Amino acid sequence: MTVDGTHDPALRSWVVSANEADTDFPIQNLPFGRLRRAGSSDAWRIGVAIGDQVLDLHAALAQGQWSAELAALLQPLARGELKSLMAAGASARRPLRAALSDALRAGSSQRDALAACLLPQAQCELTLPCAIGDYTDFYTGIHHATAVGKMFRPDNPLLPNYDWVPIGYHGRSSSIVPSGNAIRRPNGQAKGPSASAPVFGPSERLDYEVELGFLIGPGNELGTPIPIAQAEGHLFGVTLFNDWSARDIQPWEYQPLGPFLSKNFGTTISPWVVTLEALAPFRAPLQRPAGRPDPLPYLHSENNRAHGAFDIQLETWLQTAAMREEGAAAVRIATSSAAEAGFWTAAQLIAHHACGGCNLQPGDLLGSGTLSGPAPEQAGSMLELSAGGKKAIRLPNGEERTFLRDGDTLTLRAYCERAGARRIGFGECSGTVLPAVS
Amino acid sequence: MTVDGTHDPALRSWVVSANEADTDFPIQNLPFGRLRRAGSSDAWRIGVAIGDQVLDLHAALAQGQWSAELAALLQPLARGELKSLMAAGASARRPLRAALSDALRAGSSQRDALAACLLPQAQCELTLPCAIGDYTDFYTGIHHATAVGKMFRPDNPLLPNYDWVPIGYHGRSSSIVPSGNAIRRPNGQAKGPSASAPVFGPSERLDYEVELGFLIGPGNELGTPIPIAQAEGHLFGVTLFNDWSARDIQPWEYQPLGPFLSKNFGTTISPWVVTLEALAPFRAPLQRPAGRPDPLPYLHSENNRAHGAFDIQLETWLQTAAMREEGAAAVRIATSSAAEAGFWTAAQLIAHHACGGCNLQPGDLLGSGTLSGPAPEQAGSMLELSAGGKKAIRLPNGEERTFLRDGDTLTLRAYCERAGARRIGFGECSGTVLPAVS
Numbered sequence: 001m002t003v004d005g006t007h008d009p010a011l012r013s014w015v016v017s018a019n020e021a022d023t024d025f026p027i028q029n030l031p032f033g034r035l036r037r038a039g040s041s042d043a044w045r046i047g048v049a050i051g052d053q054v055l056d057l058h059a060a061l062a063q064g065q066w067s068a069e070l071a072a073l074l075q076p077l078a079r080g081e082l083k084s085l086m087a088a089g090a091s092a093r094r095p096l097r098a099a100l101s102d103a104l105r106a107g108s109s110q111r112d113a114l115a116a117c118l119l120p121q122a123q124c125e126l127t128l129p130c131a132i133g134d135y136t137d138f139y140t141g142i143h144h145a146t147a148v149g150k151m152f153r154p155d156n157p158l159l160p161n162y163d164w165v166p167i168g169y170h171g172r173s174s175s176i177v178p179s180g181n182a183i184r185r186p187n188g189q190a191k192g193p194s195a196s197a198p199v200f201g202p203s204e205r206l207d208y209e210v211e212l213g214f215l216i217g218p219g220n221e222l223g224t225p226i227p228i229a230q231a232e233g234h235l236f237g238v239t240l241f242n243d244w245s246a247r248d249i250q251p252w253e254y255q256p257l258g259p260f261l262s263k264n265f266g267t268t269i270s271p272w273v274v275t276l277e278a279l280a281p282f283r284a285p286l287q288r289p290a291g292r293p294d295p296l297p298y299l300h301s302e303n304n305r306a307h308g309a310f311d312i313q314l315e316t317w318l319q320t321a322a323m324r325e326e327g328a329a330a331v332r333i334a335t336s337s338a339a340e341a342g343f344w345t346a347a348q349l350i351a352h353h354a355c356g357g358c359n360l361q362p363g364d365l366l367g368s369g370t371l372s373g374p375a376p377e378q379a380g381s382m383l384e385l386s387a388g389g390k391k392a393i394r395l396p397n398g399e400e401r402t403f404l405r406d407g408d409t410l411t412l413r414a415y416c417e418r419a420g421a422r423r424i425g426f427g428e429c430s431g432t433v434l435p436a437v438s
Numbered sequence: 439m440t441v442d443g444t445h446d447p448a449l450r451s452w453v454v455s456a457n458e459a460d461t462d463f464p465i466q467n468l469p470f471g472r473l474r475r476a477g478s479s480d481a482w483r484i485g486v487a488i489g490d491q492v493l494d495l496h497a498a499l500a501q502g503q504w505s506a507e508l509a510a511l512l513q514p515l516a517r518g519e520l521k522s523l524m525a526a527g528a529s530a531r532r533p534l535r536a537a538l539s540d541a542l543r544a545g546s547s548q549r550d551a552l553a554a555c556l557l558p559q560a561q562c563e564l565t566l567p568c569a570i571g572d573y574t575d576f577y578t579g580i581h582h583a584t585a586v587g588k589m590f591r592p593d594n595p596l597l598p599n600y601d602w603v604p605i606g607y608h609g610r611s612s613s614i615v616p617s618g619n620a621i622r623r624p625n626g627q628a629k630g631p632s633a634s635a636p637v638f639g640p641s642e643r644l645d646y647e648v649e650l651g652f653l654i655g656p657g658n659e660l661g662t663p664i665p666i667a668q669a670e671g672h673l674f675g676v677t678l679f680n681d682w683s684a685r686d687i688q689p690w691e692y693q694p695l696g697p698f699l700s701k702n703f704g705t706t707i708s709p710w711v712v713t714l715e716a717l718a719p720f721r722a723p724l725q726r727p728a729g730r731p732d733p734l735p736y737l738h739s740e741n742n743r744a745h746g747a748f749d750i751q752l753e754t755w756l757q758t759a760a761m762r763e764e765g766a767a768a769v770r771i772a773t774s775s776a777a778e779a780g781f782w783t784a785a786q787l788i789a790h791h792a793c794g795g796c797n798l799q800p801g802d803l804l805g806s807g808t809l810s811g812p813a814p815e816q817a818g819s820m821l822e823l824s825a826g827g828k829k830a831i832r833l834p835n836g837e838e839r840t841f842l843r844d845g846d847t848l849t850l851r852a853y854c855e856r857a858g859a860r861r862i863g864f865g866e867c868s869g870t871v872l873p874a875v876s
Binding site: 187 | 575602609624694697704797
């Protein structure tokens with residue numbers, strides 16, 4: 001991945017808020033999202049976040065000056081359809097990104113025309129960036145897998161296949177919702193270790209999981225694997241992803257076919273897709289723990305090993321209902337690093353997913369798995385933070401939590417920061433817990 | 439479910455082939471499929487199988503006499519869109535079925551107009567009946583679960599949750615293909631019990647699984663469960679379903695999150711959807727083995743227990759490449775009964791799937807799981823027929839099989855037959871194994 005002029009940290013935008021030090025969306029980012037004016041029944045359109053504004057590509061197609069090639073790329077975006085750009089791959093994404101960067105930079109001749117195409121983000125309703133086809137959740141967080149494995153198998157936390165297989169399973173697409181949607185606590189079956197029969201009722205161990213969501217760009221034909229060297233070419237961009245989990249439903253249901261209702265009651269995705277191009281300055285070697293075997297050849301490439309990871313800092317924030325009533329801001333309960341947490345790269349997940357011929361399609365979503373760091377305070381779930389529910393975490397207002405309670409708002413945030421590069425962020429991935437259906 | 443005049447076994451069609459004793463598609467069946475003339479680039483349209491013909495609903499809308507209500511139901515079908523009918527539920531399906539039955543019965547005044555709307559099935563290309571949203575595969579075949587469980591855990595074949603939880607997991611939608619598509623043998627990781635590391639290569643234990651596919655009609659909102667008493671109202675119809683499986687990839691990859699690449703390289707569905715109305719005369723009590731606990735209340739209804747199962751006879755046919763060259767017909771290698779094989783009803787699967795709030799959508803697919811009977815020759819997979827690969831089955835031409843070889847064509851067929859009712863069938867669910875990518 002080349003770092004081109006669109007990443008120049010000195011580059012500034014005529015959109016003033018994009019130049020603020022702490023914005024997630026400087027001109028170096030330019031993530032895509034699907035939106036309309038809040039409260040309107042406008043058609044959805046694709047927009048690009050810039051500072052606290054959105055460049056509405058429906059308006060921008062009409063108002064701006066674009067070459068025929070760019071106009072052809074913008075037309076489906078103007079109709080709210082991101083998948084054609086996803087399917088077209090980097091050779092389409094890069095010139096479009098360069099043109100948008102040019103149009104939004106300070107001194108651009110397009111300023112007057114495009115200023116009328118901005119919508120304040122605060123006045124926008126953001127939905128899923130695209131209709132998500134198939135969703136697969138992986139388990140690349142080795143510290144998470146180890147910590148959770150220890151609760152079930154103290155002597156043997158990591159199963160033998162973990163070193164070799166990028167463990168993953170198919171998830172539920174229909175219940176993926178964009179940030180801001182409430183999540184209803186599920187009812188389900190759970191069985192205590194000494195009980196003779198399960199009981200049905202609201203989950204008492206509702207949890208979150210900090211993940212990255214990898215959105216697929218170009219697909220592959222059924223029956224045609226994707227070589228590891230080409231795998232990253234099938235990646236469009238990255239979002240934040242909260243894989244809400246019911247920890248009491250999961251252990252009872254998951255043998256032998258894996259998690260099901262403990263996961264499919266709702267999954268939250270951040271609405272802005274940060275493209276591979278925006279992430280180019282923030283690539284890193286994968287920090288695989290020492291002593292692990294090399295991947296099998298179909299998963300190995302030097303290039304992938306050398307800078308296949310994303311140096312993304314992850315943060316988890318919690319605001320309880322009581323905090324909201326008291327006017328207290330959300331509190332950060334954990335941080336971790338995606339580069340440090342993961343055992344496999346996105347390219348390896350893609351190559352593995354397709355190695356038997358399974359076809360990936362534009363708009364498919366791969367979850368990274370929970371990205372916990374090695375330290376207890378770097379945990380990516382309440383299950384880990386509370387040591388399986390045994391040790392409550394204490395909040396500044398005196399409340400305690402082992403798992404999530406009704407009214408809790410859980411928010412993921414993330415950013416990339418590195419010397420010589422402009423900081424970029426991902427926006428929010430947030431949801432509030434509603435009480436179970438009675 | 440009421441049995442109305444459309445099931446009268448004396449009812450005959452002006453389509454002569456529909457009156458033959460052994461047709462799968464008498465006028466009492468009327469399944470829906472999505473098709474066009476083979477070799478054409480016509481738009482897809484929905485058709486109804488009748489004898490060896492298809493009533494093309496695109497043509498029938500234009501040529502036939504229909505009330506305004508029926509024309510409104512037919513319009514999306516004429517455009518190849520089945521989901522609006524699926525979403526509309528039984529209150530739309532029943533009058534449409536009655537009208538199609540009237541139009542196709544011997545003596546109908548519509549005969550002359552609609553005779554021009556028939557296409558020979560042999561000249562049609564059939565595709566998936568609809569774009570399948572989410573696909574979930576269940577594990578309701580208790581004889582299959584017991585037989586396979588015995589191979590892994592001789593003393594404890596059924597896990598404790600089997601009695602209580604309709605075990606299921608999310609599957610891969612993108613690789614579901616209609617009958618007639620070849621299936622490429624997957625490459626993947628496998629590890630022998632004494633090997634120190636896995637190897638990557640073509641699956642050597644390629645298998646099939648005999649299942650029913652339940653297509654969802656009306657959906658539910660995210661967060662809103664479906665009560666068991668209403669669950670069958672969310673079912674549109676039933677297909678045959680072959681969940682191709684790689685038995686050497688599966689044991690190595692499936693812990694702790696379930697089967698993944700061992701299942702997602704391809705799944706075959708029969709293209710004709712047999713509606714709940716067509717199945718009404720063939721309902722049966724669920725033959726749950728004695729001594730099992732009653733389901734929890736959210737899964738219990740007397741009505742469901744009394745006739746929640748489908749009395750469908752299942753057949754598996756195999757034709758090897760050598761048999762094809764010799765001109766030998768396919769040989770039937772197993773038979774079983776869906777009513778006898780299943781531990782949970784379709785209504786229970788739906789109620790369970792939605793009990794935590796997961797939203798089902800029109801066109802979602804639920805696999806029943808492998809429907810083996812209690813006897814060895816009633817097995818629904820090669821894994822069972824060959825006792826885990828230990829005992830080859832011998833074919834009439836002297837060939838032997840423990841698992842599937844390249845060039846093998848595996849075909850599922852099914853029918854319903856009962857005194858006082860007209861036999862109906864499901865057509866074919868067929869696929870031929872291609873060699874792995876080298």
